Amino acid sequence: MDGLLNALVVLANFALVPGIAYGSQLALGALGVTLVFGVLRFSNFAHGETMSFGAMIAIFVTWILQANGVSIDPLPTALLALPVAILVTVGVVLLTDRFVYRFYRHKRSDQVIFIIVSIGVMFVMAGLIRFLIGPNDQIFTDGERFLISARDFRDLTGLREGLAIKTTQVITVVAAVVCCVLLFLFLTRTRTGKSMRAYADNEDLATLSGIDAGRVVLIAWTLSATLAVIAGTLYGLDKSYKPFVFQEILLPIFAAAIVGGLGSPVGAIVGGYLIAFAEVLLTYAYKRFLGHMLPDAWMPDGLAQLLGTEYKFAVAFVILVITLLIRPAGIFNRRSG
Amino acid sequence: MRTVLPFVIFFLLLVLVGVLQSWSLAFSIMNLCLVSAVMALGVNMQWGYAGLVNFGVMGFSALGGLAVVLVSAPPVPEAWAVGGPGVLFAVLIAIATAALAIAARRIFAERVARIVATGVVVAVGIWAVADVLEPATDAIEAVDPSFTGFLGGLGLPVVLAWIVGGLLAAGAAFLIGKIALGLRADYLAIATLGVSEIIVAVMMNEDWLSRGVKNVVGLPRPVPYEVGLREADWFQSLAATLPIGAVELSSLIVKGCYVGLFTLFLAVILWLAERALASPWGRMMRAVRDNETAAEAMGKDVKRLHLLVFVIGSGVIGLAGAMLVTLDGQFTPGTYQPLRFTFLIWVMVIVGGSGNNWGATLGAFLIWFAWVEAEPIGGMVIDVATSWLGDASPVRQHLMSNAAQMRHVVMGVVLLLVLRFAPRGIIPETDRT
Numbered sequence: 001m002d003g004l005l006n007a008l009v010v011l012a013n014f015a016l017v018p019g020i021a022y023g024s025q026l027a028l029g030a031l032g033v034t035l036v037f038g039v040l041r042f043s044n045f046a047h048g049e050t051m052s053f054g055a056m057i058a059i060f061v062t063w064i065l066q067a068n069g070v071s072i073d074p075l076p077t078a079l080l081a082l083p084v085a086i087l088v089t090v091g092v093v094l095l096t097d098r099f100v101y102r103f104y105r106h107k108r109s110d111q112v113i114f115i116i117v118s119i120g121v122m123f124v125m126a127g128l129i130r131f132l133i134g135p136n137d138q139i140f141t142d143g144e145r146f147l148i149s150a151r152d153f154r155d156l157t158g159l160r161e162g163l164a165i166k167t168t169q170v171i172t173v174v175a176a177v178v179c180c181v182l183l184f185l186f187l188t189r190t191r192t193g194k195s196m197r198a199y200a201d202n203e204d205l206a207t208l209s210g211i212d213a214g215r216v217v218l219i220a221w222t223l224s225a226t227l228a229v230i231a232g233t234l235y236g237l238d239k240s241y242k243p244f245v246f247q248e249i250l251l252p253i254f255a256a257a258i259v260g261g262l263g264s265p266v267g268a269i270v271g272g273y274l275i276a277f278a279e280v281l282l283t284y285a286y287k288r289f290l291g292h293m294l295p296d297a298w299m300p301d302g303l304a305q306l307l308g309t310e311y312k313f314a315v316a317f318v319i320l321v322i323t324l325l326i327r328p329a330g331i332f333n334r335r336s337g
Numbered sequence: 338m339r340t341v342l343p344f345v346i347f348f349l350l351l352v353l354v355g356v357l358q359s360w361s362l363a364f365s366i367m368n369l370c371l372v373s374a375v376m377a378l379g380v381n382m383q384w385g386y387a388g389l390v391n392f393g394v395m396g397f398s399a400l401g402g403l404a405v406v407l408v409s410a411p412p413v414p415e416a417w418a419v420g421g422p423g424v425l426f427a428v429l430i431a432i433a434t435a436a437l438a439i440a441a442r443r444i445f446a447e448r449v450a451r452i453v454a455t456g457v458v459v460a461v462g463i464w465a466v467a468d469v470l471e472p473a474t475d476a477i478e479a480v481d482p483s484f485t486g487f488l489g490g491l492g493l494p495v496v497l498a499w500i501v502g503g504l505l506a507a508g509a510a511f512l513i514g515k516i517a518l519g520l521r522a523d524y525l526a527i528a529t530l531g532v533s534e535i536i537v538a539v540m541m542n543e544d545w546l547s548r549g550v551k552n553v554v555g556l557p558r559p560v561p562y563e564v565g566l567r568e569a570d571w572f573q574s575l576a577a578t579l580p581i582g583a584v585e586l587s588s589l590i591v592k593g594c595y596v597g598l599f600t601l602f603l604a605v606i607l608w609l610a611e612r613a614l615a616s617p618w619g620r621m622m623r624a625v626r627d628n629e630t631a632a633e634a635m636g637k638d639v640k641r642l643h644l645l646v647f648v649i650g651s652g653v654i655g656l657a658g659a660m661l662v663t664l665d666g667q668f669t670p671g672t673y674q675p676l677r678f679t680f681l682i683w684v685m686v687i688v689g690g691s692g693n694n695w696g697a698t699l700g701a702f703l704i705w706f707a708w709v710e711a712e713p714i715g716g717m718v719i720d721v722a723t724s725w726l727g728d729a730s731p732v733r734q735h736l737m738s739n740a741a742q743m744r745h746v747v748m749g750v751v752l753l754l755v756l757r758f759a760p761r762g763i764i765p766e767t768d769r770t
Contacts, residue, residue, distance in 0.1 A: 043523040100753060112390055112522045113756070116687060119680050120752035126676060127745025134739050247675060251534060254527045302471075310542040317531040321516065324524055326452070 007292035009161040019280040021169040021238055024176035027272025028231035029249070030256035031183065031265055032224040038200035038263035039220035040105070042114035043254065047228060049125035050093060052246035054229025055236040056133050058085035059140045066142070074144030074167065078237055086229045093225040094218065096121055105217070129243050138241040141168060168238045175230055180269055183223070187265065192219060200263060251313055252279070255320040261330025270331065278319055279312040340695050340764050347702045361585060364592035366709050371599035372661045374701035377685040378606055378694060379653030385692035386614065387646040388626040390526040395678035396533025397651045399540055399670065400509055401502030401658025406553045406668045408498035410490030416477045417488060420545065423473025424488065427466050434462025477545040487548045495559050499659040506655020507648045514647040518640065533679065540670040553668040560594035563587040595664060602660065606653060610694045622646065676745065681708065684752045690762025699764055711744035
């Protein structure tokens with residue numbers, strides 16, 4: 001019995017807890033991608049850079065706050081910086097829409113043109129970010145590091161294995177839940193939210209019913225940028241902030257959005273957790289987990305790892321390809337791909 | 338006129354670099370321009386001729402680079418002795434798995450049964466490959482890890498590796514295209530981007546194959562070495578008559594040889610591409626691109642054509658990737674990034690003029706030139722713009738040290754401006770009737 005408990009704690013500590021946090025970050029990112037897709041009908045390749053940009057602004061504001069002695073210990077100061085970062089990033093994204101995307105929207109350009117345009121936006125943002133904050137790592141997490149440290153957990157329960165829960169992981173999950181609840185209330189309860197869904201379902205019909213397309217697009221960008229900033233900052237708090245990472249994370253985010261069904265918010269959330277858990281569970285080394293479960297004689301020689309951690313992106317990709325082959329519209333999509 | 342003038346301007350700019358900065362730099366830029374042009378031609382075939390979005394350029398050029406290692410690097414007999422049979426056996430198992438999976442798909446008619454059967458075959462196959470491969474690769478990587486630790490190549494001439502690089506990339510493109518080409522444009526873009534990330538991840542982590550992040554250095558060259566040149570009699574008599582130093586002269590001659598070789602390859606590919614575009618086949622490709630449904634109704638096999646052009650274009654990209662690694666003399670998997678190896682090439686094609694081979698070539702020349710020269714020019718601009726802050730200012734120092742990053746901004750702005758105001762590029766596609 002003790003062995004089983006210890007085994008579960010190991011699994012929770014190294015796979016489940018990080019998986020939930022990572023899944024929340026992916027879900028928030030994928031929500032942003034899916035909202036833009038639902039309304040503007042293109043996959044925004046600049047979304048990773050939007051996340052990175054928001055996180056960068058949050059870091060700058062955090063530094064200013066820290067320099068002035070402002071702190072909300074035990075919580076990280078970055079949470080205080082978040083509203084400012086959201087305002088700035090939403091402003092930048094709306095300006096991009098006004099001066100870049102709007103032209104093509106009015107021309108009703110092909111989806112591919114939008115994708116290439118978003119590559120241009122991605123270049124500009126990537127350059128600005130690397131120019132302003134530099135290409136190196138930044139650690140900006142402060143406040144209490146752990147909600148429960150491994151040692152406290154061992155003392156508390158008397159088990160041999162510890163379960164550490166980082167403050168940033170809890171904040172990530174709480175923030176994701178709050179964001180999702182608010183987003184769904186907005187989409188299902190408010191007039192604006194309903195008009196957005198109507199527009200996403202059928203552009204022409206919605207416009208004919210008197211829905212202001214320009215306003216819907218504006219709101220979609222605002223929501224997408226807000227979610228991107230939150231996701232980017234949480235990711236930076238949880239790991240560390242590296243400008244390059246946000247390009248790599250684009251693939252799992254797209255995978256999450258597509259697996260769930262591009263344009264479907266529920267799908268984006270489910271997809272986010274699905275991809276995160278698949279990545280974590282497939283690249284987790286089960287040696288210690290099995291050590292508590294199996295008698296010594298049955299122990300496997302290696303790490304009992306299905307796939308090296310270096311290939312975790314391959315997991316997201318394989319899930320993506322399987323989805324595209326079997327059910328291209330995704331799990332939660334009524335429209336066909 | 339519209340075709341020739343931009344090229345003239347480019348060469349004038351290059352001469353300016355030669356005069357103001359150094360001729361060695363001008364030659365280096367020219368070499369990379371030529372390689373980029375080959376890459377851009379590959380993308381142009383896929384996007385410009387057929388409207389296929391391939392965001393996996395990085396992966397195909399990395400495969401070309403890998404081919405240089407596999408073909409031209411000197412073999413490591415000890416590694417082959419300890420791990421060679423294991424690796425070959427694993428390859429055999431992988432091929433058998435693929436064959437069985439295809440067979441399973443033929444045998445089971447019902448959808449669910451087919452998916453389950455394929456899944457089981459693939460899972461067992463992967464497990465078997467991993468089981469055989471792991472001890473073999475461990476043994477290989479243990480062979481003198483600080484110098485070799487990989488199988489090495491075949492030690493064959495490097496120009497042969499370029500062809501192999503093209504074939505390797507084309508083969509990979511065939512497999513990817515078989516699966517992904519039916520997809521909608523944005524899915525294809527994401528899928529190819531994903532494949533390229535995975536290809537590079539494999540090269541970074543499979544040390545037995547490519548030494549991973551330890552890099553393979555000292556790859557053989559198709560042109561003479563500087564040291565060898567300086568010992569030759571004709572070189573010494575030439576150096577005596579010229580006002581520049583022997584070291585610089587030898588470096589210029591080596592770079593000049595590369596320029597000649599690359600120009601030859603570019604010219605051949607450009608000629609073939611132009612011939613293809615002007616032929617009935619090119620006309621058919623344009624018809625498919627402009628109206629797939631109509632072309633299909635006329636009895637054209639759109640799927641086959643897409644696959645063909647995807648494979649050919651990727652092959653050309655692979656060739657360029659091999660040329661690039663040869664020019665560097667080393668294979669460094671860690672340096673492959675999508676911004677530089679995929680999206681920059683796309684900027685070249687769009688800015689130059691998609692659908693026009695001369696346009697793609699010009700785009701490659703100008704964009705690579707801008708990419709290199711944005712660094713000193715950006716530095717100067719930042720220097721002037723922040724001079725009021727005073728030299729001791731940390732903000733100024735920080736911005737100065739990141740000035741090189743402005744090149745990304747320049748590329749993005751150029752791309753957006755061209756898309757907005759000249760969406761057909763500098764040299765637009767010729768309107769043929």
